[in-house]
Amino acid sequence: MKTPISYFVVLSAVLFAIGSVGVLVRKNALVIFMSVELQLNAVNLALVAFSRLHGNLNGQVLAFFSMVVAAAEVVVGLAIIVNVYRRMHTANVDDASLLRW
Amino acid sequence: MLRSVWLVPALPLAGAAINLFAGKRLGRWAGILASGLMVVAFALALGVLAYLLRLPGNERLVVRHLGDWISVGSFRVAADLRVDPLSVTMMLVVTGVGAVIHVYSIGYMDGDPRYGRFFSYMNLFCFFMLTLVLAQNFLLLYLGWEGVGLCSYLLIGFWFERPLAASAAKKAFVVTRIGDTFMLVGIALVFLRLGSLDFSAVLRPSIESVQPSGVFTVIALLLFAGAVGKSAQVPLHTWLPDAMEGPTPVSALIHAATMVTAGVYLVARTHVFFEISGVALTVVLVIGLVTAVYAATCALGQDDLKRVLAYSTISQLGYMFFALGLKAYAAALFLLVTHAFYKALLFLSAGSVMHGLGGETDLKRMGALRRAMPFTAAMFGVGALAIAGVPPLSGYFAKDQILEVANRSGYLIAWLVALAGAFLSALYISRLMFLAFFGQDRTERAAHESPPVMTVPLALLAVGAVFGGVLGLSVTSGRLQGFLAPVLGELTEGAGGLPTAVLSVISVLAALAGIAVGWLVYGSGKVDWVALRVRFAGVHEFLAHGWYVDDVYSTSLVAPGKAGAAFLASAVDQRVIDGCVNGVGQLFQWAASRGRRLQTGLVRNYGLAFLVGVVLIFVYVGVRLS
Numbered sequence: 020m021k022t023p024i025s026y027f028v029v030l031s032a033v034l035f036a037i038g039s040v041g042v043l044v045r046k047n048a049l050v051i052f053m054s055v056e057l058q059l060n061a062v063n064l065a066l067v068a069f070s071r072l073h074g075n076l077n078g079q080v081l082a083f084f085s086m087v088v089a090a091a092e093v094v095v096g097l098a099i100i101v102n103v104y105r106r107m108h109t110a111n112v113d114d115a116s117l118l119r120w
Numbered sequence: 121m122l123r124s125v126w127l128v129p130a131l132p133l134a135g136a137a138i139n140l141f142a143g144k145r146l147g148r149w150a151g152i153l154a155s156g157l158m159v160v161a162f163a164l165a166l167g168v169l170a171y172l173l174r175l176p177g178n179e180r181l182v183v184r185h186l187g188d189w190i191s192v193g194s195f196r197v198a199a200d201l202r203v204d205p206l207s208v209t210m211m212l213v214v215t216g217v218g219a220v221i222h223v224y225s226i227g228y229m230d231g232d233p234r235y236g237r238f239f240s241y242m243n244l245f246c247f248f249m250l251t252l253v254l255a256q257n258f259l260l261l262y263l264g265w266e267g268v269g270l271c272s273y274l275l276i277g278f279w280f281e282r283p284l285a286a287s288a289a290k291k292a293f294v295v296t297r298i299g300d301t302f303m304l305v306g307i308a309l310v311f312l313r314l315g316s317l318d319f320s321a322v323l324r325p326s327i328e329s330v331q332p333s334g335v336f337t338v339i340a341l342l343l344f345a346g347a348v349g350k351s352a353q354v355p356l357h358t359w360l361p362d363a364m365e366g367p368t369p370v371s372a373l374i375h376a377a378t379m380v381t382a383g384v385y386l387v388a389r390t391h392v393f394f395e396i397s398g399v400a401l402t403v404v405l406v407i408g409l410v411t412a413v414y415a416a417t418c419a420l421g422q423d424d425l426k427r428v429l430a431y432s433t434i435s436q437l438g439y440m441f442f443a444l445g446l447k448a449y450a451a452a453l454f455l456l457v458t459h460a461f462y463k464a465l466l467f468l469s470a471g472s473v474m475h476g477l478g479g480e481t482d483l484k485r486m487g488a489l490r491r492a493m494p495f496t497a498a499m500f501g502v503g504a505l506a507i508a509g510v511p512p513l514s515g516y517f518a519k520d521q522i523l524e525v526a527n528r529s530g531y532l533i534a535w536l537v538a539l540a541g542a543f544l545s546a547l548y549i550s551r552l553m554f555l556a557f558f559g560q561d562r563t564e565r566a567a568h569e570s571p572p573v574m575t576v577p578l579a580l581l582a583v584g585a586v587f588g589g590v591l592g593l594s595v596t597s598g599r600l601q602g603f604l605a606p607v608l609g610e611l612t613e614g615a616g617g618l619p620t621a622v623l624s625v626i627s628v629l630a631a632l633a634g635i636a637v638g639w640l641v642y643g644s645g646k647v648d649w650v651a652l653r654v655r656f657a658g659v660h661e662f663l664a665h666g667w668y669v670d671d672v673y674s675t676s677l678v679a680p681g682k683a684g685a686a687f688l689a690s691a692v693d694q695r696v697i698d699g700c701v702n703g704v705g706q707l708f709q710w711a712a713s714r715g716r717r718l719q720t721g722l723v724r725n726y727g728l729a730f731l732v733g734v735v736l737i738f739v740y741v742g743v744r745l746s
């Protein structure tokens with residue numbers, strides 16, 4: 020028996036909303052980062068679900084792409100966070116305001 | 121021979137370039153090189169003259185095409201040299217007198233730290249002057265015209281460490297520029313109205329039918345304004361007495377013999393325009409006559425040796441313009457040639473005096489120099505007699521002819537005024553002679569005679585000053601007059617007037633009277649001229665300041681000009697212009713200080729805005745689709 024597509028879409032939307040709220044309200048850079056990953060995964064889930072619904076592989080291929088890019092992004096992002104922490108002894112994004120007016 | 125006429129200006133140009141770049145290394149050779157090139161140029165000019173003399177009188181016009189200079193659409197200006205009797209006469213004066221003065225400068229400028237540069241400027245001047253007189257079109261003439269002005273500026277201010285020399289150079293440049301601007305407008309009018317700048321195309325009597333005569337009056341007056349500036353005529357004469365701050369050879373070459381006569385040359389060259397106009401000719405006559413007498417009176421009040429000679433030059437140039445105004449162009453050129461000899465002689469003798477006295481130019485501190493410097497005194501005497509118009513020296517013939525033409529012209533008043541000017545000329549030059557070389561010794565240091573390199577040029581010029589008269593013994597049938605006739609036309613014998621012999625006696629009497637009065641007051645010892653000057657202090661001051669013309673210009677033109685400039689600088693430039701520029705900057709600074717509050721720098725704010733934007737787009741798309 021097939022799971023209705025609406026389940027996947029709702030789950031994906033809920034995950035994306037949780038991720039968005041996390042990005043907007045949390046101050047710790049690591050948590051923001053995790054929230055961004057949550058958003059990406061929500062999108063991946065939607066992609067795979069629609070791929071199955073329509074019976075072609077384009078969505079799954081795109082999901083793989085987004086995973087690869089996300090992995091690369093994590094590498095760069097974590098390196099930046101580590102460096103910021105070493106220099107400022109905090110991972111609070113509000114404190115990293117050197118370029119602000 | 122004529123193929124190499126371009127070498128005449130090119131040789132001084134080469135000398136100028138060599139001395140400019142290698143003058144320091146050449147040392148003493150700089151002067152010898154420059155003088156040698158001028159002598160060669162003079163020899164070449166003589167060759168050109170010999171060639172020209174072999175041609176029949178009415179074919180003596182050769183245009184040597186050197187190439188195109190400017191060619192834009194229908195506007196074409198060729199680099200052509202014009203060889204005709206008038207330009208050859210001027211060329212000989214420039215190279216001949218120029219060469220002698222160059223040789224003299226070897227001695228006079230000896231020991232100057234900028235020896236090479238001096239000769240570079242002198243050679244450059246000769247190049248531009250030759251370009252001016254050899255030009256076949258107005259634009260090339262203008263190139264030379266401005267070039268000699270530049271060299272005049274550089275050489276007046278040659279000792280630019282002296283503030284007086286620097287400001288005199290500036291004054292000469294600015295004042296002559298007033299005339300030059302008019303002249304440039306005149307040249308533009310020639311092209312616009314007559315369609316060409318080429319002398320052969322424009323300077324012919326039949327041009328009269330092309331335009332109404334009013335156009336020619338405007339053109340002639342504009343060109344004459346340039347001549348007034350360059351030749352230091354009233355009202356643009358004030359720069360020349362100040363120009364005496366330059367080295368004396370410069371005064372002799374530029375401010376007596378050649379450059380200041382460029383205006384006379386210009387009017388003689390373009391006399392066709394002046395004759396068509398008629399009015400312009402009268403203006404030339406009046407300005408010349410006024411200048412001749414005015415400057416002669418000013419010369420009487422000067423205590424500076426060189427300033428007397430400067431005013432004398434202005435006065436003599438006035439006579440030349442007077443003659444031009446009477447249509448006696450050849451007589452004007454004759455005076456130009458003889459004046460080049462005797463005024464250069466007077467200046468170089470004055471330079472010799474200054475050399476012997478360590479740079480002294482104040483007549484009050486001279487006197488009895490004939491004992492210490494007998495040769496210089498003799499040479500100066502020759503020049504003085506020539507300018508006074510004592511026969512048989514050259515100045516007598518030249519001046520006498522102009523007076524003769526004036527007498528026959530019908531302007532009897534003009535003749536009388538010119539005669540008074542001749543009397544004044546004899547008076548101021550004898551005053552100079554007696555104050556400097558006779559009477560009591562008022563010198564403060566022992567004078568000495570100058571070296572041969574300076575006295576030999578004096579002797580050469582003295583020969584010219586004495587025998588120059590043979591060039592034009594008669595106003596109608598003289599050699600020079602006949603030579604110039606194809607270009608300048610024959611002088612039509614005026615009706616009436618006194619017989620030539622009577623006129624000659626009258627002008628000689630005027631000269632002798634001037635000398636006699638000069639001797640009585642300044643040479644005889646019977647009159648205490650110092651007491652006389654104190655008694656008539658007002659008159660003396662009036663003459664010494666040149667009728668206060670300079671002071672009037674200072675208060676009426678220069679001071680308001682400076683005030684206006686100061687107003688523009690402080691009010692308009694600093695407030696309005698700077699205010700606009702700074703205001704624009706401040707406006708953006710103010711807007712930015714408000715606008716940047718939008719950029720919080722907090723990533724979460726941007727994220728929220730991003731999210732809101734995306735949601736809004738989705739809502740919009742959803743509404744559109746459903």
